[in-house]
Amino acid sequence: MTTSKKGQPASAADLAAGIAYNSNKPAEHGEAARTPPEGVHVAAGAPAATAGTASETQSSAKVGSGAPPLGVNPNDGNLDRVRSDAGGQRLTTNQGVPVGDNQNSLKAHLRGPTLMEDFILREKITHFDHERIPERIVHARGSAAHGYFEAYQDLGGITRAAPFAQAGKRTPVFVRFSTVAGERGSSDTARDVRGFAVKFYTDEGNWDLVGNNMPVFFIQDAMKFPDLVHSVKPEPHHGMPQAASAHDTFWDFTSLMPESMHMLMWTMSDRAIPRSYRMMQGFGVHTYRLVNADGASVFCKFHWQPVAGTHSLVWEESNKIMGADPDFHRRDLWEAIEAGAYPQWELGLQVFTEEEAEAFPFDVLDATKLVPEELVPVQLVGRMTLNRNPDNFFAETEQVAFCTAHVVPGIDFSNDPLLQGRIHSYVDTQISRLGGPNFHELPINAPVCPVHNNQRDGMHRQTVNRGRVSYEPNSLGGGCPFQAGAAGFTSLREQAVTEDKVRGKPELFADHYSQARLFWISQSPAEQAHIVGGFRFELSKVQVPAIRERMLSMLANVDATLAHGVASGLGIPVPPPQPLATALPLPQYAPSPALSLLARPGGQGVKTRQVAILIAPGVDGDGVEAIRAALLADGAVPHLLAGTLNPVRTAGGAMLAVEKTLENAPPVLFDAVAVPDGADAAEQLSRDALALDFVRQQYRHCKPLLAVGAGTALLGKAGIPPLLPDGSPDPSLIGTDPSDLADALAAFKTALAGHRAFQRETDPPLV
Numbered sequence: 001m002t003t004s005k006k007g008q009p010a011s012a013a014d015l016a017a018g019i020a021y022n023s024n025k026p027a028e029h030g031e032a033a034r035t036p037p038e039g040v041h042v043a044a045g046a047p048a049a050t051a052g053t054a055s056e057t058q059s060s061a062k063v064g065s066g067a068p069p070l071g072v073n074p075n076d077g078n079l080d081r082v083r084s085d086a087g088g089q090r091l092t093t094n095q096g097v098p099v100g101d102n103q104n105s106l107k108a109h110l111r112g113p114t115l116m117e118d119f120i121l122r123e124k125i126t127h128f129d130h131e132r133i134p135e136r137i138v139h140a141r142g143s144a145a146h147g148y149f150e151a152y153q154d155l156g157g158i159t160r161a162a163p164f165a166q167a168g169k170r171t172p173v174f175v176r177f178s179t180v181a182g183e184r185g186s187s188d189t190a191r192d193v194r195g196f197a198v199k200f201y202t203d204e205g206n207w208d209l210v211g212n213n214m215p216v217f218f219i220q221d222a223m224k225f226p227d228l229v230h231s232v233k234p235e236p237h238h239g240m241p242q243a244a245s246a247h248d249t250f251w252d253f254t255s256l257m258p259e260s261m262h263m264l265m266w267t268m269s270d271r272a273i274p275r276s277y278r279m280m281q282g283f284g285v286h287t288y289r290l291v292n293a294d295g296a297s298v299f300c301k302f303h304w305q306p307v308a309g310t311h312s313l314v315w316e317e318s319n320k321i322m323g324a325d326p327d328f329h330r331r332d333l334w335e336a337i338e339a340g341a342y343p344q345w346e347l348g349l350q351v352f353t354e355e356e357a358e359a360f361p362f363d364v365l366d367a368t369k370l371v372p373e374e375l376v377p378v379q380l381v382g383r384m385t386l387n388r389n390p391d392n393f394f395a396e397t398e399q400v401a402f403c404t405a406h407v408v409p410g411i412d413f414s415n416d417p418l419l420q421g422r423i424h425s426y427v428d429t430q431i432s433r434l435g436g437p438n439f440h441e442l443p444i445n446a447p448v449c450p451v452h453n454n455q456r457d458g459m460h461r462q463t464v465n466r467g468r469v470s471y472e473p474n475s476l477g478g479g480c481p482f483q484a485g486a487a488g489f490t491s492l493r494e495q496a497v498t499e500d501k502v503r504g505k506p507e508l509f510a511d512h513y514s515q516a517r518l519f520w521i522s523q524s525p526a527e528q529a530h531i532v533g534g535f536r537f538e539l540s541k542v543q544v545p546a547i548r549e550r551m552l553s554m555l556a557n558v559d560a561t562l563a564h565g566v567a568s569g570l571g572i573p574v575p576p577p578q579p580l581a582t583a584l585p586l587p588q589y590a591p592s593p594a595l596s597l598l599a600r601p602g603g604q605g606v607k608t609r610q611v612a613i614l615i616a617p618g619v620d621g622d623g624v625e626a627i628r629a630a631l632l633a634d635g636a637v638p639h640l641l642a643g644t645l646n647p648v649r650t651a652g653g654a655m656l657a658v659e660k661t662l663e664n665a666p667p668v669l670f671d672a673v674a675v676p677d678g679a680d681a682a683e684q685l686s687r688d689a690l691a692l693d694f695v696r697q698q699y700r701h702c703k704p705l706l707a708v709g710a711g712t713a714l715l716g717k718a719g720i721p722p723l724l725p726d727g728s729p730d731p732s733l734i735g736t737d738p739s740d741l742a743d744a745l746a747a748f749k750t751a752l753a754g755h756r757a758f759q760r761e762t763d764p765p766l767v
């Protein structure tokens, strides 16, 4: 036997001889199979022992150093290895040939036909012709960012999952937020569920927590997912409407699927029109399992709580933003990170045992049910910070591939039949979306920990695997890569199922309304009014009366006020409630305050909030500066707006640069407006319909308004009511004398930091 210095086998023959037989075989059977051992392996003493070719030590600029990278897969690891920059470099073709002329194609003569031989033109155009790839079948529209998750404590007692191994441990993440129904180019602020997908690059592999901004879902079984998506996507005959559920097929389907009632309450609420990705919660939705090193398991629901609080738009505002800035959420996320205002969420867990779950009045495997926080409190276990924008939207945001099947040791699935179907769906769709089975090698998808297996070949393979061995067990590769045994992923061993095979649902799944009612009774009056408005808007777009009526018959099972509110807007009486699907006694829930958006104002004050300061010639320059300074001091983002981009002369003769115009930056793009002092400026703005509309919309959308001195005239001219509809003072409508500006600014910032002034709302709106 040839041996290396350390006495290890130095040739393939010696390696093979080192494994006389597969001594692990007995452990594959019976009781022993519960604890799989590490695979039989021996270390090669020299590269030659595992080489596929004796010539691998030859070196060149292409084949490399000739020093084999034993045990290393350079496809794994950070993105530095693939980040490309052309600074100071000349232009080349994809073959590296320098391009002399990037302006002209090759022609027979100056006015002659283009020549077929122009390989430079053909390469450039061919590549361009294939730049687009299929968009995601759902969640096509999205935006993403890099960051990290930091654990608050060691959760080893309940899970061996790597991100929770010790307090302070940081795990890199890539997070993509999305809408569901719209195509890749659709508008950000459509009424829709938002995807909230987090890829944790852990040191034991990638874990993807692929969730939404709502804790429940429309359906209970994966079998119905294609039906749901077909119903909400643009109708197949004419391809309309884009990114909207307000059409017949969606309501036809959901009104025949009463299990969708709870989720419909969420999607008709303000949750479906978030102010920012940074200001929405995230939920894993399904019940998952956590498993500790001893193999003990608990159930778990995952929650992301935004540090910026939960804030939403109002429906008319989101509709207008779709025209004013279809990239509203994408821009908001990008700009916040560029400005260093890194979005953060705390990760919360609801942990409960199987026995506790059995006592709940709902089934934890039913994705249309949530676990009320009053039943199982949310325990905060870490914080996620998004601190880096991608370098390249396509390479990262578009090519990232999340998958519920991506779990790591310590995380396991429950038998939720929706989750079970998802485990299959993601990789399956990505094989066609990303062009073959090797998309895990795309840099954004590759783990930061080692990847070694015997999977080979396929479209677009990047890895150049050494050696002859692509099977296991083997002795020619010293048994490598070998199974990890107890260190590897092992599925939780659940109690054996002894019943018949069946297509069906557990009985508790048939309670379709109790939690829809729980959601309704947990909302503030303003949120309830918005839900009525949401249903009214959507159903008024439905053309077939029977579908409207069927939906109302479902709402009648949730709450009479809700059903009447919607029905009166549609001009039809409330029909009798739809028959229930179960005769079981139904739970009566007490309101859960945590389900209201108002429960989370957030702890960031006015940071990142966009404020318009309306100016015109004659404005009080000192006042403008004072407002700007006060907002900037607390991290808000003031913008000077005027009729045009012409610099504005202040009353004191100074010139102010204008940043945006009333024409190119409509009011819906701002969280608040300030009108400074200055009689001439106020007079001019009062004659401008865009300025009048600006303050009216700010008022109607319940945003804070600050008017100083003569600036208050603009509000009067616009017909802004000085008091709330009930006659009480409006704390978000702040008129002030210039001498009291400091106090007024403090009140303005308090209003801006909080939720909208919904007390202003009337139906229909007064202004």
Ligand code: HEM
Residues within 6 Å of the ligand: 135, 136, 137, 138, 139, 142, 176, 177, 178, 194, 195, 196, 197, 210, 211, 212, 217, 221, 222, 223, 225, 283, 284, 285, 286, 367, 400, 401, 402, 418, 419, 421, 422, 425, 426, 429, 430, 433
């Ligand atoms: C059986 C039910 C479901 C099926 C079959 C399914 C299938 C899919 C598919 C095929 C994609 C596109 C993936 C890609 O092209 O990369 C997708 C994306 C997504 N799904 Fe589901 N889905 C289901 C339910 C859910 C549920 C319940 C949630 C939330 C908990 C969810 C959250 C997401 C998210 C966030 C994305 C976008 C991921 C990204 O940003 O790339 N899905 N889903």
